[in-house]
Structure formats: structure tokens, C-alpha cells
Amino acid sequence: MPIPKEIVNWGILSEIVSMDEDDPEFSKSLIIQFIDQAQTTFEQMQNQLEGPKELKALADLGHFLKGSSSALGLQRIAWVCERIQNLGRKKENTLPEKEFLVYQSTLEIPNQGNYYDRRIGDDADDETYLALIARALEQARYEFTLARGELSSYYGCEL
Amino acid sequence: MNVNSSSGTELSRPSTGVSMATVASNLKTPSNDFVRKLYGILERCEYPDIVRWTETGESFVVLDTGKFTTQILPNHFKHSNFASFVRQLNKYDFHKVKKTPEERQTSQYGELSWEFKHPFFTIHNEEALDNIKRKTTVQKKILLDDSTVLLKPNEQHGLHDNSAVNLILANSVTKDKFNLLKRRVDRLQKELELAKEEKYAAKLEFQKLNSKYNTIVESLITFKSVNDNLMTGFNQLCSMLSSRGFEVPQPFYDQMNRGGNLSKGALNEHKPQKSFDLDTAAASMVPGTMPLAAPSHPSGAAPGDLSLPLAHITASKPPGGLDTNDTSVLKEGFHVLLVEDDAVCIQLCSKFLRKYGCTVEVVTDGLSAISTLEKFRYDLVLMDIVMPNLDGATATSIVRSFDNHTPIIAMTGNIEDQDLITYLQHGMNDILAKPFTKDDLHSMLIRYLKDRVPLVKQQEERERTGDPPQTQPQSQPGSQPQSQPGSAPQTRSHSITQIRPQLQSHQSMQSIEESVSQPSSTVSESDVNALIEDEPLLKKQRVQLKE
Numbered sequence: 001m002p003i004p005k006e007i008v009n010w011g012i013l014s015e016i017v018s019m020d021e022d023d024p025e026f027s028k029s030l031i032i033q034f035i036d037q038a039q040t041t042f043e044q045m046q047n048q049l050e051g052p053k054e055l056k057a058l059a060d061l062g063h064f065l066k067g068s069s070s071a072l073g074l075q076r077i078a079w080v081c082e083r084i085q086n087l088g089r090k091k092e093n094t095l096p097e098k099e100f101l102v103y104q105s106t107l108e109i110p111n112q113g114n115y116y117d118r119r120i121g122d123d124a125d126d127e128t129y130l131a132l133i134a135r136a137l138e139q140a141r142y143e144f145t146l147a148r149g150e151l152s153s154y155y156g157c158e159l
Numbered sequence: 160m161n162v163n164s165s166s167g168t169e170l171s172r173p174s175t176g177v178s179m180a181t182v183a184s185n186l187k188t189p190s191n192d193f194v195r196k197l198y199g200i201l202e203r204c205e206y207p208d209i210v211r212w213t214e215t216g217e218s219f220v221v222l223d224t225g226k227f228t229t230q231i232l233p234n235h236f237k238h239s240n241f242a243s244f245v246r247q248l249n250k251y252d253f254h255k256v257k258k259t260p261e262e263r264q265t266s267q268y269g270e271l272s273w274e275f276k277h278p279f280f281t282i283h284n285e286e287a288l289d290n291i292k293r294k295t296t297v298q299k300k301i302l303l304d305d306s307t308v309l310l311k312p313n314e315q316h317g318l319h320d321n322s323a324v325n326l327i328l329a330n331s332v333t334k335d336k337f338n339l340l341k342r343r344v345d346r347l348q349k350e351l352e353l354a355k356e357e358k359y360a361a362k363l364e365f366q367k368l369n370s371k372y373n374t375i376v377e378s379l380i381t382f383k384s385v386n387d388n389l390m391t392g393f394n395q396l397c398s399m400l401s402s403r404g405f406e407v408p409q410p411f412y413d414q415m416n417r418g419g420n421l422s423k424g425a426l427n428e429h430k431p432q433k434s435f436d437l438d439t440a441a442a443s444m445v446p447g448t449m450p451l452a453a454p455s456h457p458s459g460a461a462p463g464d465l466s467l468p469l470a471h472i473t474a475s476k477p478p479g480g481l482d483t484n485d486t487s488v489l490k491e492g493f494h495v496l497l498v499e500d501d502a503v504c505i506q507l508c509s510k511f512l513r514k515y516g517c518t519v520e521v522v523t524d525g526l527s528a529i530s531t532l533e534k535f536r537y538d539l540v541l542m543d544i545v546m547p548n549l550d551g552a553t554a555t556s557i558v559r560s561f562d563n564h565t566p567i568i569a570m571t572g573n574i575e576d577q578d579l580i581t582y583l584q585h586g587m588n589d590i591l592a593k594p595f596t597k598d599d600l601h602s603m604l605i606r607y608l609k610d611r612v613p614l615v616k617q618q619e620e621r622e623r624t625g626d627p628p629q630t631q632p633q634s635q636p637g638s639q640p641q642s643q644p645g646s647a648p649q650t651r652s653h654s655i656t657q658i659r660p661q662l663q664s665h666q667s668m669q670s671i672e673e674s675v676s677q678p679s680s681t682v683s684e685s686d687v688n689a690l691i692e693d694e695p696l697l698k699k700q701r702v703q704l705k706e
Contacts, residue, residue: 015597019510026510034503063545066572068503070594078594082572 012073059088216282491516492613493538525549552585559586566607
């Protein structure tokens, strides 16, 4: 799957927003909770990359944030988290370059939807995967800023 | 002539066992020219560098097989190569003196020398040579096929030549050998026949499975189209009603409008994503999908059913969700255990569940899920897969060792085929793919709870009718439906409830056995059986709904 074009999948988020009917602020509180969670997770990832460098732990963190971001319809973050998860499990061994991942980039990702390069195989050492995850984390933070901006403007307040 | 004819008759009666050698000696023909020739060469010591007696004189040795082949064989024997010479020696019962590799290395005649021995073939003892006879011919002739043997005397008559007879003998096939081969051919033929039959059976089986698969796929597609038709019909009905002045608080439209306000692309995004959803596709495979379409069935019963939710709507607040009519099907008060480690998902999911009238309890890892399910009973369990302490699939397989009928639904983002099969094999009933919408969750609830009465209500009922209260029942399979006092209006759905848990427990029991015995996950026979078993159930439901 290529990275989604839209920051927010409104089909999903609007459904959550509709829950505000009998519980005002419900969706907003979820978003705030997510923002907190994302920041914590990014920090934990950073610590992993600088410290123990455990790929499995990174994969689990990626999986964790993928769950909550996709539940809220924050699909671009979820996409990057999935990359981190799969890189950590060595199910993928490439990550598209930054210019392909910039928001509203007109460039099409070459070899779409397949981030496993057979030529590289599973032989690459952990450092290779760690470097890719580090790059993905940078991308995730970038996506997080975008989403935060979009949500702030939607709720009309700084989140 | 006499001799020949007599020998001929003898030969035609192989059991008498008269050998060629005997015939030959009767004729006073030296039977062993070959041996004598060799003896002569050795006695005269013509080629001491190539072949000679050993020191003891009890055997002879070929020092150089190469020179033996090029110099001696062409001049003295009919054999063109050394191997055939050795064969001939063997026929006269000469034996090669066997040597271990060490002995061979230290041999005075060189590593490559061949030493042969015969008890009567010794130095300076020509008389003993008479005792040396061809051995194989004797056996051969006895075993000869009658027809082959009958030809022999004539040949022999014309030629009187041992070698010619040998040649023919070498080219003919013994009866035993022939019979052996014949048996072997027969056996092979039988085997071939058997394999053919097996192949045919396998092909048949494959075709059967294939047609079953096709039927399933077809019914799936039919389901989808029926569903779609009903949806459009329902929408038309709704818009007609609203155009005639009925106040229809259509959450469906509400949602669309809201989505439209939020984002330009929302409406477009909403639809394709849903149809792509693997979970919805899987939903149609399992019994219990029909209710979604059922109440709005445009038959006689439809208007009555429709009026019910509408009355309900005007009386209270609008129940959320695309399928307004379904809310009437799902009873209130189901107790759901949510096993999930992510705070956002917990809040969202429990919110949805409460919206559908469920009470929710939350635990955040697999271990607590097991201990909670040991103590309390729930109408349904929603279980995340990747969790700390213990993953959801393993937790489920443990829960299945003591609880076989509480539906356990996996919630997961990993929806690869292999994963799905693994989950099912661990005893999970279904999979709700993350991220899921309210409707996805709702159809899952409908599928597993539609025909059930919430445990709380059962409890109340029991207390009212004076049954001994059964607090925290340790889930005896089957106890739940039996203890249900079938109240009049639901007797029919009741009967299905009774069938369902049995089926499920049967299925999950097998799954556990399999996950224990063969962890490698393949689509098992029981999976297929369960599908097939489900098929009549589906039809039954459909028929029932049409009534």
C-alpha cells in the first residue's frame, strides 16, 4: 500500500465525532489522549534506537501506535507505523525516500506497495534495519505534526 | 546321431538334470579348452611380466591387466576384454582371491594385480584339470525354457562347439527368470491400476471440493447483491416516508451530512473503504449475516417490522448506525469483555459497545483475560492479538480449555490469510479487522448475539421462575441454552440458539486439538466441515426469515 494522500480518513473520524452527541468532547478527549500517546511512543522508539536497539521492541511500538492512529483515522501516521512494525520484524527492508513521502508529493513511489527488496533479502544486519526505522521515525514525527495541525484547525483550538 | 537324439530327449526333460558337460565328456571332447590353454601359458611361463603362478603354485596372478588384454587375449582367447575373461574364469569356478586394501598395497605383485584360484588348478598338475568343469551350464540347462531347449540339439549337432552353445545360452532366458519377470510385470500392472484409481478418486474429491467452494463463493456473492438490493430498497422507503411528511431521523443521512461538513472527500472515501473491508467479506461466510437484511425484507412482514424501529426512534433518541432496523434485533444488556492494551482503542470500542446497549468490562492483557473469564461469564469477548504478557490468540486457546461457547472475536490489524487461519485454529470465532467502524462492530454483535438472551436477563428470568440461582457458572457447555425457560415469543429463535453453541463448541474443540497436535496452520478438514455444516444452517435461517 502506498502512503495515503489524506492526513485524516474522515470516514472514520467523523463516525467518532458523531459520538459527541451524548458525550460532548468525547472525540476531542480521544485525540488529546492519542497525541500524548504518540509523543510517548516516539520517545520510547528514540530510546530504543539509541540504547538497546531491539528490533522486536521497535516493531511492537510501531504496532501499538498503528492501532490507535488507524482507529482515529490518522492514516498517514498509521502507514508509517506499519513500516516501522514491518521493518522491526524484517518483513520489509526498504523505505521510500523522503521526497516520495512528503505530504501532497506529486511523485509516485516506485514499485508501489512492495517494500521488500528480494535483492537485499533478509541478510542485512540489524544496523540496516535500525537506520531505516530511524528514518521512518523521523517521518512519523513529521506526519504527527501535520495531523496535529489539521486536527487543531478542525477543533478550532491548539491541541 | 544317437547320442544327440538321446541327449535331446534328456534335455527336453530338464528334471533329469543332464548337463552339457556330461554330454561333452561322453563325446570325449575336452570340455575345458579354455582352462587348458591358460594352464599351458602359465606352465610355459610365456609372459612372466603379465601373468604367472604365485610362489606357492596354488593360484595364478595377473600382474598387468592392460597388457593381458592387449597381448594375451587377442592371441590366445576369444575374449575381447579382461572382464569377459574373468567371467569365463568364474564360470569354471575360479575365484578371485580377495584382498583388503592394506594387503593389496603390500602385495608383491603390485597393487593392481588380480589373483585367481581353483582347487584343481595348481602348478605342474595337468591331470587335476579334468576335474575343472563349467558350472553354470548345468544349472542353466535345467532351468531352460522347454522351447529354447528343444532348439539346442540341432544347433549342437551342427556345430559341436561349446562356445556357440554358450552364446545361445547366454542369450536365452530361463523359465524362472521369465516367470519372475512376468510376475513383476503383473504386479506393476496392478500397482499402476491402483494408482490410476487413486488418481481418479483424488480428482473426483478435488472436483467436489471445487464445486463446494464455488457454491460458497456464489452464495457469498448472492448475499452481497441481496444485501445491496435491500439496502437500496430500504433507502428508497426511507426517502419516500420522509417525502410524505414522516419525521424520519435518518442517522444514515445525518452521518453523510456530517461527513460532508467535515471534509469534501469524506463521502467518497467512506464507501470504497467499506466494500474493500476484508472483515465484511468474511462476515458473509458465517451464519448470522442474514439478520441485517431480514427485517427490511420487502415481503408481507416488512412493514410491521419497519414500524417497530420507527416507533422506537420517535419515542427515544435515535439509535446510531447505518442499519436502523437492526437495533431492534439486538437485545439490551449484553455483557462484553474487552481485552485491549491501547487506551484509545479501549475508549473508542467501549463507547461503541455502550451505544449498542452493552455493558463493558476492560482488561488489558491476555493473562488477566484468562483469569477474568475463569471467574465470570460474558456474552461476548473482544480480544486484541498483540498485547503485553500474553497474546490474544494464545489466551484464547487457554480459555477454550474450560470455556467452549463464549464467542471470542479477534480484533487485529494483521489480516493476512495465514494469521486469520491461526486465530481460528486457536479457537477464536471470528475476526474484526482494525480499524473497524461502528457498523463493522455492530454486524459482529448481531452475528453472535442476535438470537441470544443476555446472561443478566437469563439470571433475572431464573430468579423469577424460582430456579436455583446459578451464580458464576463455570461454563458447562450446553448448560446455558438448556436452563433457558423458552418464553413463548422466542421459541423459534431459541431452537437455533441451541444448535449454534453446539456447533461452535464442536468447532473450537477441534481447533484446540489441532493447535496442540499440529501447530503448523493449514486449513483443516474441520474448518471445511464447519463451513459445510454451516451451510444448511444458513438456509434454515433464510427459510425461517421468509416465513
